[in-house]
Amino acid sequence: MKRLALLLFLTIGLASSALAATPEEIVKKSQAAFFYPGKDFKARVMMKLISPSGQERLREMTMLRLNTGEAGGEQKYFMYFFQPAEVKNMTFMVFKYPAKDDDRWLFVPAINMVRRIAMQDKQASFVGSDFTYEDVSGRDLADDTHELVREETLNGKACFVIKSTPKKADSAGYGHKLAWIDKTTWLPMKEEYYDRTGRTVRLFSADEVQMVKGFPTITKRTMKNSQSGYRTEVSYASQDYNVGLEDSLFSERFLRQPPKKWIE
Amino acid sequence: MPTPRTWLAALLAISLLLNAENGKAELNLHGFIQGNYGINTASANPDGRDAKLTEERVQLKLEADQGPFSFFLKTDLAWDHLDDQENLELREGTLDYAASSWDLKLGRQMVTWGLGDLVFINDVFPKDYEAFFAGRPLEYLKKGVDGIKIGLYPGFASFEVIALPRFTANHFPDAKRFWQFDPLPGVSNRQTVEPSSSLENTEVAVRAYRDLAGFDLSLYGYRGFFRQPAMQLDDPAPPTRLTLWYPRLAVYGASLQGSALDGVVSLEGGYYDSRDDRAGNDPLIPNSQARFLLGYQRQFWEDFTVGLQYYGERMLDYGDYAATLPFGMPAEKRLHHLVSVRLTQLLRHQTVKLSLFAFRGLSSADYLINPEVKYNLTDQLWLAVGANFFGGGEPWTQFGQLDRNDSIYFQTRYEF
Numbered sequence A: 001m002k003r004l005a006l007l008l009f010l011t012i013g014l015a016s017s018a019l020a021a022t023p024e025e026i027v028k029k030s031q032a033a034f035f036y037p038g039k040d041f042k043a044r045v046m047m048k049l050i051s052p053s054g055q056e057r058l059r060e061m062t063m064l065r066l067n068t069g070e071a072g073g074e075q076k077y078f079m080y081f082f083q084p085a086e087v088k089n090m091t092f093m094v095f096k097y098p099a100k101d102d103d104r105w106l107f108v109p110a111i112n113m114v115r116r117i118a119m120q121d122k123q124a125s126f127v128g129s130d131f132t133y134e135d136v137s138g139r140d141l142a143d144d145t146h147e148l149v150r151e152e153t154l155n156g157k158a159c160f161v162i163k164s165t166p167k168k169a170d171s172a173g174y175g176h177k178l179a180w181i182d183k184t185t186w187l188p189m190k191e192e193y194y195d196r197t198g199r200t201v202r203l204f205s206a207d208e209v210q211m212v213k214g215f216p217t218i219t220k221r222t223m224k225n226s227q228s229g230y231r232t233e234v235s236y237a238s239q240d241y242n243v244g245l246e247d248s249l250f251s252e253r254f255l256r257q258p259p260k261k262w263i264e
Numbered sequence B: 001m002p003t004p005r006t007w008l009a010a011l012l013a014i015s016l017l018l019n020a021e022n023g024k025a026e027l028n029l030h031g032f033i034q035g036n037y038g039i040n041t042a043s044a045n046p047d048g049r050d051a052k053l054t055e056e057r058v059q060l061k062l063e064a065d066q067g068p069f070s071f072f073l074k075t076d077l078a079w080d081h082l083d084d085q086e087n088l089e090l091r092e093g094t095l096d097y098a099a100s101s102w103d104l105k106l107g108r109q110m111v112t113w114g115l116g117d118l119v120f121i122n123d124v125f126p127k128d129y130e131a132f133f134a135g136r137p138l139e140y141l142k143k144g145v146d147g148i149k150i151g152l153y154p155g156f157a158s159f160e161v162i163a164l165p166r167f168t169a170n171h172f173p174d175a176k177r178f179w180q181f182d183p184l185p186g187v188s189n190r191q192t193v194e195p196s197s198s199l200e201n202t203e204v205a206v207r208a209y210r211d212l213a214g215f216d217l218s219l220y221g222y223r224g225f226f227r228q229p230a231m232q233l234d235d236p237a238p239p240t241r242l243t244l245w246y247p248r249l250a251v252y253g254a255s256l257q258g259s260a261l262d263g264v265v266s267l268e269g270g271y272y273d274s275r276d277d278r279a280g281n282d283p284l285i286p287n288s289q290a291r292f293l294l295g296y297q298r299q300f301w302e303d304f305t306v307g308l309q310y311y312g313e314r315m316l317d318y319g320d321y322a323a324t325l326p327f328g329m330p331a332e333k334r335l336h337h338l339v340s341v342r343l344t345q346l347l348r349h350q351t352v353k354l355s356l357f358a359f360r361g362l363s364s365a366d367y368l369i370n371p372e373v374k375y376n377l378t379d380q381l382w383l384a385v386g387a388n389f390f391g392g393g394e395p396w397t398q399f400g401q402l403d404r405n406d407s408i409y410f411q412t413r414y415e416f
Helices: A002-020 A023-035 A133-137 A252-256 B004-021 B129-134 B318-324 B400-405
Strands: A040-050 A056-067 A075-083 A091-096 A103-108 A113-116 A144-154 A157-166 A176-182 A188-194 A200-212 A215-225 A231-241 B026-040 B051-066 B069-080 B085-098 B102-109 B145-152 B158-166 B189-193 B203-212 B215-225 B230-233 B241-245 B248-260 B263-274 B289-301 B304-315 B335-347 B352-361 B366-376 B381-392 B407-415
Touching: A023 A144, A023 A157, A023 A176, A023 A215, A075 A133, A091 A133, A091 A252, A103 A252, A113 A252, A113 B248, A144 A176, A200 A231, B051 B129, B051 B407, B381 B400
Parallel strands: B189 B241
Antiparallel strands: A040 A056, A040 A231, A056 A075, A075 A091, A091 A103, A103 A113, A144 A157, A157 A176, A176 A188, A188 A200, A200 A215, A215 A231, B026 B051, B026 B407, B051 B069, B069 B085, B085 B102, B102 B145, B145 B158, B158 B203, B203 B215, B215 B248, B230 B241, B248 B263, B263 B289, B289 B304, B304 B335, B335 B352, B352 B366, B366 B381, B381 B407
8 A cells, every 4th residue: 555655656756746837848858859859869761752753763762960068059961872873972960059040061973072051940851752851850849839739649658748839930840839749769750740720730650669778769750741742651671879979070081072881 | 994895894894803703792683774855946956957956866785793802883874866876984983992991993984172163173073064054964064084082081181192094085066066165166187185194294182071060171282184176386477286285284172061050151262273384474374273152052941042152263373374365366354253043943743843943143244044844654664854055254264165055954763
């Protein structure tokens, strides 16, 4: 009986502590779990773009990420493309800064050229997919107001449902977003993006979660555009954390000649 | 001088050796099949043909690597229906070695320096202007160079040092296919003399680069030759014989690029030291010049980007040039400058690309307009339709002389 009381006490304590978390804290934890786990990350990414008629286009790349600051802070991304053939050997590098525009460089192998590219719009489609750059590397916490709408169970997982509304209407391609955040992993299990009139624009679902070196990781995900009927499925063929990426990798030298051990 | 075939054979032999030595070397083969056609819209070619280009082309790219060594071969076989001939071209063929703080690339390679979009200051490497004007894919504007490149990465900055023992000239539009200005149409006895391969004539190019407060800073130096020929005439008046040759050149320059003004800002400058005409009093050799570029690129909405450039070349010994220019030769202006705009819009999940590029000469009032639509039907197959329109200015200015060469081009490529 004492034990039961203790358990009950603990459960209430945990639940109330979770309840006591502000919506900002929940989103912050979720971003840390989703975009920042580990010191670094390496994944072989298969991205399938599927049209309403079923035509498929495939993007295959290696994505490397290095955290250079705290969770929510600066990061460096490096992408190497295997497919389609037209962009094979192309590399792309992003220095992500939370409060200002990112720096982006592209390497075009056909003419051996490295260029900075202007891409201020983080809402822009990532390589033609239904994911935006922000979906890949995260959105600044302070760009939205966050509200805990309710708590509910989704596919057997206890979730916070958070409503995020952009502070500046033109800073996002949606009016507001609902996110179902798993209370144990802090990963978003589902997201619904609405336009300003309240219609759904895009739907995100986490289709598979694996534990990788102790970090819960979404290894399969889908983004569906409910207006165009297109969807994009992303799966990791392999993934790993704390692989020892060095800062020097994120340089023009390796954009031109990415070391094999990091891209394979 | 090694022909493409001997290059090919040598590199294939190296790759086979690499392979034979150890079965672990990984071999990759990619490439494409391409059709490329350009039809005149203004007038027939000087030789009477109606097309600037009709060709099919196969490109093979072979990559192999083993440990710190890697090997790359990119070779084209083209069937040119205008000249009714096959062309085998080694686009690139390199052997690489990468150590932790330096690397080396030996062989025929592409080098692209500087920040200009179709204008070049510190990119002193050879170009194929005919390819661009005739409507080939843009990558064919660049030609490979034969030599060695060493990369040094000591930490505080990075360095590229290039030595080119074999001179490669720019390729200018063929007189049979393109109407262009000829100051001496009566002289048909012509010869071209390229710098011979010698230690003294070995071109050297150096680039040092690093980050400077969030901007990409590069410093450049080059000692070699102009890639556009100068004229030399024999004595009698009127002259009977014309020799095209490549005067010596040195270039010192710098560039800076970074995020600013909600876009990307580019600045580049260079001093062109015309080593065979330092006094500037030989009107047949280019005067020394200061070249400068200001560029700005910005994305205005999703998948729509605008690029603007201002580019100028200022002759540094103009008085001497003007004083010695023979009577009857069109005089160049002291400042040759132009602006350019590039608009790019991607549509339909980035499978359709609409682009418009235009130059407008400020000193010569001539223009080039290049609209293009490209559609990726599948991940393997794309096609593009575009056009090049030239005009304005005078019959001898940069784009004005190309006035009668307007054409529409078609490109299609299957990649594997």
